[in-house]
Amino acid sequence: MEEMESRYHSMTCQAKSMYQLTCVCGHDANSHSQKQAAPSAQEQGQEGPIGVLTDAEDAGMWNVLQGVWIRKDGEDPATQQVKKAKRKEPIHCTAQRWRGPSGGLWAQLDAAKHSPGWVLIEGLFLRLVVIVVVVEIDVMLHQSRPWPWIWVAGAAAAACDRCLGPVTRKSLQDHLVSPEAVLSSEWLLASTLTVQVSRCAARRCQCSEHSSSEALHVGVFPEGGACIYSLDGDFRKFCEMWGSIGAVSLNFTIEGNTARHPEFEDDLTVWMFDEEVQHKGVKRKLSEVFNETKENVKYLPGITLPSHVKAEPDLQKAVMYADVLIWVLPHQFVARTVQNMGKIKDTCVSVSLIKGGLELEGGKLGLCSDLLRKLLGHEVGVLMGANVANEVAAGEFCEATLGIKDKKHQNTLVKLFDCKTFRVTAVDDIPGVELCGALKNVVALGAGFCDGLEYGGNTKAALIRIGLQEMKTFxxxxxxxxxxxxxxxxxxxxxxxxxxxxxxxxxxxxxxxxAKGTKSWDQIEKELLGGQKLQGTLTAQEIWPVMQKHNLCDKLPMLTTIYQIAFEDRAPWAIVKLPSGMPTSAFHEDDGFFEKK
Ligand SMILES: NC(=O)C1=CN([C@@H]2O[C@H](COP(=O)(O)OP(=O)(O)OC[C@H]3O[C@@H](n4cnc5c(N)ncnc54)[C@H](O)[C@@H]3O)[C@@H](O)[C@H]2O)C=CC1
Ligand SMILES: O=C(CO)COP(=O)(O)O
Incomplete structure (x- = not known):
């Protein structure tokens, strides 16, 4: 779990600076190193006698700013065994230093506080080291894209943005090496490869602000993970850039936000349940038409989505590299979809937009997000709100509520979804958010009955108010x-x-x-929704046995009446014949609705 958290955390832009080793005296590793004259990149590897123990000026504590440290266990720093581990607490070091054959500077761990060992405090060729577990190497290698340096290039491009404007990933890839080279390489060889990358970045960045020595270095550990170095150690600049690589492997990002937040990868993969559609008189696969036209001609006709949104009909391919899974499908398909998903990343997090899927389990009301959490074994948040799809797609202003417990995920997800026309507020109340989303669909059936009977706005407003009250009671x-x-x-x-x-x-x-009883719900759904699914009727059927079992029908007369009209042939006008004596309001000022200070 710790490992998982560490991995996911490393992909968040909020984690920007935390992997950096910083001395607790307030300096970062770089400022320490600047106590001496800063040598050139080439010179740095030669500085200090290789493999000889030296005494530094100071023993002391170091902070691991991005939560991961690199250490060697045992007395002998020449050991080849390098370990990465998660760590929040400071590291206590003696004044002993050892410089490895590739220029890495290791500090001896204080035996009074740690088991014997060494910690890397300066990386290869450089003054400061930042270790970032970005993506596992096998993930990178199996990407359909040519090679992980695409991601590196993403960082380089971001570094250059300020002076040159966006550098295309394609142009940077031209300079890069093959993945096989890295797989067969030792970890030190990886550092050689990084030079090529940094040269590539430097060539494109010629302004005075970004001299070639400020280019990024990126290495790859043979056992997986990437290692990012800033060459001359300008820590602030590096941190700005880190944001762009930290979450760059988020495969699923919200269109538009990818442009605003470079830390998210551009690609947005949508698993598209494939079906045949008539397009310009020809029968074709929906996903094919979408990838050609960027229009979902069946479910969201008339809206052209940006070019980086791609439909993937193969579920397993669509999800295998995703860091965030966003669930938006009718709840009746959820369990089957999870079963067919195959392998997903251990570090994945899910957000469910699904309204419905309630189930009574041993007296407890289970939520769709509970089911997802159980089946997927990872954190699941919910995103609900006044978000009628075609209006959201048209870019009309609206708001949504993100229900999630974990603060780390919360920050990243708000950033992922929130934009000027889709404002997201986070709360840590998952059941509240999700149940509101599910139950409002049942109340909406009541509003529809009211419209069918051609009652006016006052009546509908009353139904909405009572509906909200009953939602709260339930x-x-x-x-x-x-x-x-x-x-x-x-x-x-x-x-x-x-x-x-x-x-x-x-x-x-x-x-x-x-239709006055002449049409079933299925028939109406088919006629009016063109393949979309009605959720309110299903949810009404889900909650009805729950209400009965828990003797809630008397307390919830409107939800009861809606069910009876929909499924027990009760006359629609019963919707305005609710029993008297109901509580007039569930929301008195003194019950906490207007939160007291
Ligand atoms: N449409 C909306 O305005 C909003 C919908 N929601 C919620 O999102 C969820 C999905 O709703 P919609 O996107 O409107 O879907 P929908 O009701 O339009 O249903 C069609 C969707 O179901 C998929 N589908 C059909 N058969 C499938 C199968 N066998 N397996 C998997 N997927 C299949 C289709 O590919 C299509 O994406 C629901 O819980 C809904 O309440 C949430 C916010 C807004
Ligand atoms: O959930 C929705 C809007 O937030 C969509 O509601 P309907 O399914 O009733 O269209």
Missing amino acids: IRYFYPEVKDSTFLESCGVADLITTCFGGRNRKCAEAFVK
Whole structure:
């Protein structure tokens, strides 16, 4: 788990500076090294007697800023065994230093605090070392792209952006070496390869701000992982650049945000459940048409998505390198999809946009995100809100609520999703967010009945209010810890309103009433949704046995009535004949809804 966290963390831009070894006196490794005259890159490898122990000016503590340190165990620093490990606590060193054959400077661990060993405090050729586990080498090698230096190039390009504008990845790749060369290489050889990369970056960066000596060096450990060095050790600049490589392997990013945040990779892969569609009079695969036209002609016609969004019909290929899986499919397909997914990265995190999929499990109400968490074995957050798809795709302003516990993931995911037209607020209330998303679809059926009966705005507003009240009662029954404030987020009241006015559940429920019992829900779904799926009816069926089992029907008269109209032939007008004596409001000022100071 620690390893997983470390890997994922390393891909986050928030982790920018944390792998850096810094002396606790406040200097970073670089500033220490600048106590002496800074030699050229070529000279650095020769500085100090190779393999001879020397005394530095200071013994002391070093901080591992990016959480990972490189060490050798045992008394003898000449050992070939190099280990990477996660570490948050400072490292205590003696004043003993040892310079390895490739110029790496090792400090002896203080035996009073650690088991015998050595820690790398300066990297090859340079004054400071930054070790970053970015991507596993096998992942890089099996990418359809030519070679991992694409990612390196991404960093180099970002480094040059300020002076030259974007440098294309293609042009940088021309200078790069083959992956096989690295696989067969020793770790020291990898450092030779880095020179080629840095030359490549330097050639493209000729402004006074980025001299060639500021280029990045990137090496690859034979056992996996990448190692990034800044040549002359300008730590601040390096940190800025680090952001661009740290999360650059996020395979799934939100279009638009990739342009704003260079730390996310451009590619956005969408697993597209393949089906045949008629396109310009010819039967073709949906994914093929999408990749050609960038339009999902079946599910989101009329919207052209940017060129870096790619459809992948092969589920296993689509997910195998993803760092973030974003779940947006009707909940009835979730379990089957997970079963067919094959291997995913250990460090993956999921975000579910799925509204529905509730299940009673041993008296507890299970959520779709619980199922995903159980099947996938990794962190699952939820993103819900007033987000009718075609409006979001058209770039109209809206908000969403991210429910997630883990702060590290929260920061990255907010950055991934949040933009000017899609504002994301994070809360740590997963059940509150997710259940609001699921239940509002049932209330929307009530709003649709109301429209089918051609009642006016006041009536619908009353239904929305009562619906929100019942949502809260239901949710609190199973999850008493759910916060009142969650209902005021986009996932609560806002999603309820938009769905009751513009959603598919509303639309189908209106048609259901107008058909006066002549059409089934399946028929209406087929006629009106063109292959899309209705979630509110399924969710109503999911919660009904739960409400019965827990004697909630009396407390939830509107949800009960909606179910009875939808599935038990109750007359639609019953929606406005709710029993009297219901609580007039679940939201009194004194129950915490308006959070007290
Ligand atoms: N459409 C919307 O406005 C929003 C939808 N959601 C939620 O996202 C989830 C998905 O909804 P939509 O994208 O609207 O889907 P949808 O209701 O339009 O259903 C069609 C989708 O299901 C996929 N599909 C069909 N058969 C499949 C199968 N056998 N296996 C896997 N996938 C299959 C199709 O490829 C297509 O992407 C739902 O839980 C919904 O509540 C959340 C926010 C907004
Ligand atoms: O969830 C949605 C908007 O946030 C979409 O709602 P419908 O499924 O009712 O269209």
